[in-house]
Amino acid sequence: MGASASYLKNDTAIAAVLTLAMAVVVGSALGFEHIGGYVPCALCLMQRNPYYIGIGVGILATLSSVFRLPVAITRGLIAIIAILMIVSIGLGAYHAGVEWKFWEGPTTCAVGATGGEAPVNVLEALNETKGPSCTEAALRVLGLSFAGWNVITSTVLAAVAVWAVFRRRS
Numbered sequence: 001m002g003a004s005a006s007y008l009k010n011d012t013a014i015a016a017v018l019t020l021a022m023a024v025v026v027g028s029a030l031g032f033e034h035i036g037g038y039v040p041c042a043l044c045l046m047q048r049n050p051y052y053i054g055i056g057v058g059i060l061a062t063l064s065s066v067f068r069l070p071v072a073i074t075r076g077l078i079a080i081i082a083i084l085m086i087v088s089i090g091l092g093a094y095h096a097g098v099e100w101k102f103w104e105g106p107t108t109c110a111v112g113a114t115g116g117e118a119p120v121n122v123l124e125a126l127n128e129t130k131g132p133s134c135t136e137a138a139l140r141v142l143g144l145s146f147a148g149w150n151v152i153t154s155t156v157l158a159a160v161a162v163w164a165v166f167r168r169r170s
Helices: 003-007 011-034 042-066 071-099 122-128 146-166
Strands: none
Touching: 011 042, 011 071, 011 146, 042 071, 042 146, 071 146
16 A cells, blocks of 8 residues: 555544645635735635634644544544535535625625725724625636635535545554
8 A cells, every 4th residue: 555545544644634725725815815915805704714613623633633532533523624614615605606696695795995085083984994895706717716716625625524534444
């Protein structure tokens, strides 16, 4: 058996790979925001939550395996990652549908931000400032928006997590 095949039989490695992958996905989103200047809408921000939670759960799953806690604990934590990624698939699909005008988005997704002169009261300005519209994709790569790519990455991560939970141990 090759080294890569034996690597995938290790719960520690699987949990670590899932955790690293989730960190890369959310790190990429943060990079597009803070380096690329793409301001996320309310639905974009909501799609990050399963990743934020999943990274923490993934760290727990990795530690559970490293410290040789019962296999059921590690697998249970990986199952939680699978559920989180399935939720992320739903959020991404909903957002992509809003962008393609298949259905209405939430009322919290407003168009534009307030402009004009410098505000006198910063707290009032925060209450009036709205993020970008959820109905317009900020960027499309190969025809998919960030929401569409989230569906794909979440599907891959969910599939790996489900496989890890139900795979046979040798």
